[in-house]
Amino acid sequence: MFTRKSLWLCSLFSAAFVSAAQEGPGLGVQATPAQIAAWDISIAPDGEGLPAGSGTVVDGEVLYLAQCVACHGFEGSGNPNNQLVGGHGSLSGPRPVKTVGSYWPYATTVFDYTRRAMPYAYSNSLTDDQVYSVTAYLLFLNGIIDKEDVMDANTLPQVEMPNRDNFVLAYPENPDW
Numbered sequence: 694m695f696t697r698k699s700l701w702l703c704s705l706f707s708a709a710f711v712s713a714a715q716e717g718p719g720l721g722v723q724a725t726p727a728q729i730a731a732w733d734i735s736i737a738p739d740g741e742g743l744p745a746g747s748g749t750v751v752d753g754e755v756l757y758l759a760q761c762v763a764c765h766g767f768e769g770s771g772n773p774n775n776q777l778v779g780g781h782g783s784l785s786g787p788r789p790v791k792t793v794g795s796y797w798p799y800a801t802t803v804f805d806y807t808r809r810a811m812p813y814a815y816s817n818s819l820t821d822d823q824v825y826s827v828t829a830y831l832l833f834l835n836g837i838i839d840k841e842d843v844m845d846a847n848t849l850p851q852v853e854m855p856n857r858d859n860f861v862l863a864y865p866e867n868p869d870w
């Protein structure tokens with residue numbers, strides 16, 4: 694049975710509960726702008742979000758041999774993991790070989806993916822210059838850019854990938870999707 698005192702305590706607790714719920718669970722601390730920027734690393738197909746810096750094919754080869762070759766093979770030939778080079782012209786045949794070069798529609802995605810996911814065990818560990826360099830090396834091996842080409846926020850979005858025009862929109866009536 695409620696006494697006057699227990700009713701009073703009850704209303705005090707529920708008032709405290711409501712105001713705590715309105716403020717949030719009170720867990721953790723607010724993320725700083727620097728922390729958010731560190732996670733907010735998506736690069737759009739048109740290159741929006743690409744960082745400053747640049748990279749060359751020659752530097753990319755050095756990095757590739759140190760940090761990628763064990764899993765992706767010499768010159769991106771594959772084994773034990775994904776083949777990154779070649780497969781051009783194979784997509785419509787009986788044995789399509791999907792690589793960065795034969796399949797991916799945007800060069801900027803090579804930067805985005807490599808920076809966020811590679812090397813497999815140390816993702817997001819490369820500097821932006823290193824990512825530009827190894828991206829340049831992969832594009833060069835695929836015959837898409839020349840050995841002297843330098844990749845940066847300006848040049849990388851201008852690289853036209855061979856398979857770029859062969860993707861169809863799943864919802865052509867809503868091109869923004």
Ligand code: HEC
Pocket residue numbers: 756757760761762763764765774775776777791792793803806807811812813814827
């Ligand atoms: C320890 C092994 C390992 C290392 C080292 C490694 N990768 Fe990978 N890589 C993988 C695996 C496994 C996948 C497939 C991941 C998946 O599909 O989820 C992959 C996928 C990729 C892809 C996407 C291929 C595709 O067609 O989908 C790219 C590009 C790539 N790696 C680039 C690199 C680069 C550049 C380096 C060096 C900086 C590197 N990787 C180092 C294991 C590795």
